[in-house]
Amino acid sequence: MKQTPRAVPGWALQFIVGIAIVLIAITLFTALLGTAVRGPGQFFEELGRTVARVAPQPEPDLRSDEQVRALIRAMPEGKARVGSIVEEQDRVVFTVTADRDAVKAAVKPGDELRLNRATGEVEIVPTGIPGVVDRLQQAIESLKQRFFGR
Structure with a gap:
């Protein structure tokens, strides 16, 4: 085959x-x-x-109409810009801009600034574990002031 x-x-x-x-x-x-x-x-x-x-959500920075009016009065041109509206939390987010030269701290996006209680200088608010320690120290200081009047 x-x-x-x-x-x-x-x-x-x-x-x-x-x-x-x-x-x-x-x-x-x-x-x-x-x-x-x-x-x-x-x-x-x-x-x-x-x-x-x-x-629980963090408390808003401005809680009343009077505080919003004070913010607007504090702005250079008497205006505050609305950045966004958060519908889920029923909040309005304002945008405040500053020249880089005006902010002396080495800030990154998301940082918060405050005035130092002792010196009055602008400083970055600590976050994470250092932030918790800082808040505890501030709470202890305020308790000392309340009880001992220092």
């Missing part, structure tokens, strides 16, 4: 079928992995939103 020669050898057909099966398996695996990864991410995002709504 004489076999007729094929245009494509048998091993080449097996190779092509094998590659197709591997590509289909990879596609299915990535599709399943994508949905598995997306699910917990959405869960944690929703959990974060819920915690942000339930957790």
